[in-house]
Each structure stands twice: as structure tokens, then as C-alpha cells.
Amino acid sequence: MPKKRNHIRSFKPTPAAFPTASSSGSSADKPSRSVNELLANLRRTSIGPSAAAAAASPSALPATAPSVPPAIREILQIPETPAPAPRRITRQRFDGHGRRLPAGPPPPGSWVSRGPADPSAEASSSSSSRLSHRGLQDTCLPGTYLPSRGSMIDIVLRKLACDWSFHRVYNQYHLFFVPNHLKSALIRYVGIANEDGLSISDLKIILLPPPDTFDEDELDELATSNLEVNYLDLSGSIGRLMRLKDISDLLFPVKEQEPASELQESWDAAEAIPSPPRTLLPNLTHLSLALHPHHASSASWRQLIALSSKLTTLTHLSLAYWPEPCFTPRARLSTVATPQGGQIPYGGTNLYSHSLDHDWSEALLVLRMFSRNLYALEFLDLTGCSPWFKALCAESGHDFVNWADSWGKITELRLYTGWTPGPDALPSEQASYRESVEMAKTVAKHIRTMRAGKGRFIAVEHDNLDA
Numbered sequence: 001m002p003k004k005r006n007h008i009r010s011f012k013p014t015p016a017a018f019p020t021a022s023s024s025g026s027s028a029d030k031p032s033r034s035v036n037e038l039l040a041n042l043r044r045t046s047i048g049p050s051a052a053a054a055a056a057s058p059s060a061l062p063a064t065a066p067s068v069p070p071a072i073r074e075i076l077q078i079p080e081t082p083a084p085a086p087r088r089i090t091r092q093r094f095d096g097h098g099r100r101l102p103a104g105p106p107p108p109g110s111w112v113s114r115g116p117a118d119p120s121a122e123a124s125s126s127s128s129s130r131l132s133h134r135g136l137q138d139t140c141l142p143g144t145y146l147p148s149r150g151s152m153i154d155i156v157l158r159k160l161a162c163d164w165s166f167h168r169v170y171n172q173y174h175l176f177f178v179p180n181h182l183k184s185a186l187i188r189y190v191g192i193a194n195e196d197g198l199s200i201s202d203l204k205i206i207l208l209p210p211p212d213t214f215d216e217d218e219l220d221e222l223a224t225s226n227l228e229v230n231y232l233d234l235s236g237s238i239g240r241l242m243r244l245k246d247i248s249d250l251l252f253p254v255k256e257q258e259p260a261s262e263l264q265e266s267w268d269a270a271e272a273i274p275s276p277p278r279t280l281l282p283n284l285t286h287l288s289l290a291l292h293p294h295h296a297s298s299a300s301w302r303q304l305i306a307l308s309s310k311l312t313t314l315t316h317l318s319l320a321y322w323p324e325p326c327f328t329p330r331a332r333l334s335t336v337a338t339p340q341g342g343q344i345p346y347g348g349t350n351l352y353s354h355s356l357d358h359d360w361s362e363a364l365l366v367l368r369m370f371s372r373n374l375y376a377l378e379f380l381d382l383t384g385c386s387p388w389f390k391a392l393c394a395e396s397g398h399d400f401v402n403w404a405d406s407w408g409k410i411t412e413l414r415l416y417t418g419w420t421p422g423p424d425a426l427p428s429e430q431a432s433y434r435e436s437v438e439m440a441k442t443v444a445k446h447i448r449t450m451r452a453g454k455g456r457f458i459a460v461e462h463d464n465l466d467a
Contacts, residue, residue: 043077136192136235139290141316142379144231146185157182161189168202173210180228183207188233197237197292200246207280230283235290235318239298248307251280285313290320293384293418301325301366308373315376321384321418324354325366325391363391364399371406378409384418386436393446403447408455415440415462437463
């Protein structure tokens with residue numbers, strides 16, 4: 001049997017990988033350059049225009065150029081190392097007021113500057129020339145104390161309201177000690193001056209004593225009863241940072257009752273009778289819930305009726321700029337499918353109930369429930385409520401506003417439209433204004449006819465058409 005032969009491969013490098021003898025001989029014939037020649041060549045190339053251009057371009061320079069002592073640099077005639085490029089100026093991340101700037105480059109100047117060609121400025125100027133709003137400056141209730149215009153107290157309170165974002169933090173433990181007859185004015189000024197109105201936490205800072213200041217007995221007495229405050233003006237705050245439900249929880253706190261831990265062994269055992277809850281402002285008689293004209297759609301009549309059931313002693317009320325009475329204002333465009341395949345409105349009021357159908361049934365139901373709760377009213381301000389003036393004199397079956405019984409004590413009623421047409425007003429706006437003024441006069445005649453000399457005389461304030 002023949003033997004197996006193992007072929008061993010040769011690992012000798014190929015001659016192509018190394019220079020040939022001829023090439024090595026030719027390289028040996030060239031004279032080697034001395035160190036002085038290399039330095040001279042280096043000096044010659046460093047001074048040339050190409051070297052200067054390369055030095056000018058930052059990409060050609062190394063990241064870190066080695067430094068040479070000055071004495072050696074003069075001997076070798078090496079040019080000085082160029083100074084490093086200045087650092088980019090770090091952009092300040094805060095503006096002059098200390099507010100943090102948004103990330104990214106600054107916006108163009110045309111975006112920030114408001115010139116005459118600004119659409120928002122043109123829209124505001126055109127709307128002001130067409131319509132002029134009364135605002136919240138004329139929503140004061142009669143019989144209340146407000147410092148006279150320009151007095152020292154008025155200036156101090158207005159300055160305090162303008163800097164409220166500072167005082168609500170750094171002076172939160174001192175605001176409770178403001179005199180009680182000035183707290184109502186301070187609440188009103190803050191609600192009107194602040195962009196977002198007054199919050200429920202701000203109201204607690206003014207009306208509730210700070211913690212760790214009094215004993216438990218004194219704190220409970222001060223926190224649950226404030227007999228000197230009878231006026232609460234929340235104009236411009238409702239529907240923004242404050243809800244009526246929050247006000248109800250603040251004015252009428254619910255005291256949690258501890259459950260009985262042990263069962264009584266006898267029926268004759270004494271049982272603790274819970275005391276009625278104490279209100280924060282037991283003598284509250286004047287309340288202003290005027291809305292901001294631009295945030296009137298966020299009010300809730302359902303919460304207002306729930307709050308009115310607890311304010312039976314209220315005599316003066318302002319509902320300026322409140323929307324049309326409705327339980328479900330957000331469902332005006334919603335419909336429900338019937339088993340027969342039809343579509344019916346989800347709520348009691350749809351988009352065309354008042355304009356085309358003249359259906360005020362839901363509004364009358366809401367007003368009837370509201371008037372029964374506030375039977376002690378003597379003054380009512382409905383400025384800016386011209387879209388539903390007609391509901392004050394309409395009737396739908398047994399639903400109507402009873403001006404002789406439920407609201408028979410009202411002696412003053414404000415029915416201002418809340419706006420007046422300007423010189424550039426549209427014909428439709430002028431016609432709407434005239435219609436609102438005529439409807440206010442109709443409501444005044446309706447109330448006097450319903451009372452027919454049996455009730456109190458009522459004075460209805462409304463706008464007058466120019467002759």
C-alpha cells in the first residue's frame with residue numbers, strides 16, 4: 001500500500017513584495033540629504049505663499065500645534081503661532097425679567113415687532129372702532145365699601161394687585177391681617193388686574209388664617225366665621241382659575257364625621273348629635289359673579305343653582321356677562337339616534353332653539369329654579385346678558401320668572417347691553433343693539449304689569465337710544 005505524502009507549503013515571501021536589486025542599487029546611488037539641507041528646505045516651504053494660505057485655513061492647521069520657546073523660534077526663524085480663534089459668545093438663557101428663553105435661535109425681528117401691518121393689531125383696532133365694551137369696571141354692587149378713586153388706600157391696593165404674583169408668595173402669611181373692610185376691595189382688584197383672575201388658593205390666603213399662627217381653638221374660630229366680611233367680589237375670576245364648586249367647598253366646608261368605633265350596649269346611651277356646619281362668611285349678603293366678556297362660555301348654571309341653594313340670605317347679586325341659562329351648554333350640537341332612526345337633540349337647547357324655534361323652555365326652567373333659591377334678592381345685575389333678555393318675560397306652561405313672588409323683593413334691575421356700537425359698526429350690529437335696548441324696555445313693562453301695584457316698585461336701568 002503506497003504511503004501518503006504530505007505536501008508542505010513554502011512560506012517564503014514572494015519576490016514581488018520586496019524591492020529588486022536594481023531598485024536598491026539605484027536608491028543607493030542617490031546622495032543622502034543632510035540635516036542642514038532638510039532645515040533649509042523646511043524654512044523655505046514655511047515662508048512660501050502656499051504655507052501662508054495653509055496657515056490661514058483653520059482646517060489645514062493641526063488641532064493642537066506644538067509650542068516652541070521664543071529663543072529657539074528666533075534661531076530657526078519659525079513664524080509665531082497664530083492666536084486661537086475667539087470663543088463663541090454664549091447666549092443668555094434668561095431675559096431681563098428672569099424668564100427662561102425657549103431653546104433654539106432667537107426669532108426674527110419681524111416676528112417679534114408689532115408694526116401697523118400686524119393682523120392682530122389691525123383686528124383689535126378695527127374691533128375697537130366698531131364696538132366698545134363696558135368691561136368689569138362698572139360691576140360694583142351698591143351698598144358696598146370701595147376706597148375712593150385716587151386715595152392712598154386705593155393706590156396701595158391697586159399696586160398690591162398689580163404685583164400679586166410676588167405678594168402671594170412672599171407675603172402669604174401677612175395678607176390675612178389686612179383689615180376686613182378692605183379684603184373685598186383687594187379681592188376685586190386682584191381679580192380684575194390679574195390676567196388669569198383670582199385662584200381658589202389666593203382666596204384662601206386672604207380669608208383663611210395662616211397655619212401655625214394661632215392655637216387650635218382660635219384657628220377654628222377664625223377660619224369658620226368671619227362676621228365682618230359681607231361682600232365677596234369675584235369679578236373676572238369665575239370660569240378661569242376658579243369654579244363655583246370650589247367656592248361652595250370653601251364657603252361651606254363639610255366636616256368629616258368619625259364613624260362609631262363601638263356599638264352601643266343600650267338604646268338609652270347618650271349619642272353625640274353632629275352640629276350644623278359653620279360657614280366661612282355667615283353674613284355674606286353681596287356677591288359678584290361677573291364673568292370676563294371673553295371667558296363667558298365657561299360658566300356653569302348647574303353649579304350656580306347648587307351654590308344658590310346655600311345662599312338664601314343673599315340680597316345683592318351680579319351675573320354680568322353670563323351665558324344663556326342651560327344645563328348642557330356643550331351639547332347644543334349633539335344629537336341622539338332614536339329607535340325609529342331619527343335624530344333628536346341631546347340637550348334641551350340646540351343651536352336654533354332661541355333664534356328660529358323661539359323655544360325658551362330650558363332657560364325658563366333654570367331661571368325658575370334659580371329664583372326660588374334666591375327669594376331674598378333686592379338687587380340683580382344682568383349687564384351683558386342681552387342674548388337672553390327675552391327669557392325674563394317669556395312663559396312656557398308653568399315655567400316662567402315670577403317677579404311678583406319669588407323675586408318680588410327686587411327693587412333694582414340692571415339690563416345694560418354691555419357694549420355700544422362704534423362709528424364703524426356694521427348695520428347688523430347696530431340693529432342688534434337697538435333690539436337689545438327695546439327688549440330691556442319690554443322686560444321693565446312686563447315686570448310692572450305682573451306686579452300691578454301689589455309688589456314693590458322696581459327701577460330698571462338700561463341703555464338709551466340716541467335721538
